[in-house]
Amino acid sequence: MTGGTGDDMADQRATIRTFVAKHIGGAEFADEDDLFATGYVNSLFAVQIVMFxxxxxxxxxxxxxxxxxxxxxxxxxxxxxxxxLNR
Known part of the structure; x- marks a missing residue:
């Protein structure tokens, strides 16, 4: 996705959002919400998101x-x- 198009960037964000949504038990969230501060996820999620x-x-x-x-x-x-990706 290096130097990707706007569509690539939207797909990237959608992929991330889908992964997060699967791990927060159906809770509503905005893209800017601090997932750890809200209590939606725990420390295990930190490892999972890095691996993802x-x-x-x-x-x-x-x-x-x-x-x-x-x-x-x-x-x-x-x-x-x-x-x-752009390094």
Missing amino acids: TERTFGLAVVGPDLDIANFSSVDRIDTFVTKA
């Missing part, structure tokens, strides 16, 4: 990338993936 990100987008999440802030909302995950 690596597997789905072909990224290696290591070192400073492992900051929980990168994975706290759909918006932040999307931003992290976009930046990582």
Whole structure:
């Protein structure tokens, strides 16, 4: 998805949103909601979202990338993936 089109970016966000939705038990959420602060997910989800990100987008999440802030909302995950794919 490096240098992707607007459609690719929308697909990326939709993929992330679908994954998150599967893990929050049907709760309503906005893309900017801090998923950990809302209590929708637990610490196990942090591991799952990192693994999902690596597997789905072909990224290696290591070192400073492992900051929980990168994975706290759909918006932040999307931003992290976009930046990582464009390195």
